[in-house]
Amino acid sequence: MLMVVIMVVVMIMFVVMIMLVVMLMLLVVMSVIVMIVIVVIMIMIMVMVMVMVMVMVMVMVMVMIMEILFFTLISMVILVAMNCLLLSFIVFFFHWQSFFHQHMNTCSYIIICFVGTFCQTQFDINHVPTNYYQQE
Numbered sequence: 001m002l003m004v005v006i007m008v009v010v011m012i013m014f015v016v017m018i019m020l021v022v023m024l025m026l027l028v029v030m031s032v033i034v035m036i037v038i039v040v041i042m043i044m045i046m047v048m049v050m051v052m053v054m055v056m057v058m059v060m061v062m063v064m065i066m067e068i069l070f071f072t073l074i075s076m077v078i079l080v081a082m083n084c085l086l087l088s089f090i091v092f093f094f095h096w097q098s099f100f101h102q103h104m105n106t107c108s109y110i111i112i113c114f115v116g117t118f119c120q121t122q123f124d125i126n127h128v129p130t131n132y133y134q135q136e
Helices: 002-068 070-093 101-125
Strands: none
Touching: none
């Protein structure tokens, strides 16, 4: 009779130990899953904040550029369009030459485009009426 009671107590303790181990493993797994979810949410929040900051910086830069180039914008757009047309014509014209010649022509013409755009901008700035900045 005593042996049976001891056996039953040992079995109950064994079952309780197995249940405790299973509960502990479940707890560890759940905590790892929760940690992974928290890390993923933090990474998503950081990415969203970085994207918002980048968009704000880009908008600010665009607004500054528009303010700086406001009264030369139309002439610059026309000039850039003409440069692109001329550049495509030059690339088409030199396409039968070797790659090196085409590359050199394209690079030199892009530099010429930038110099021409800068000169056009300076011309527009210098030919603003003298009382343009003195109006109150």
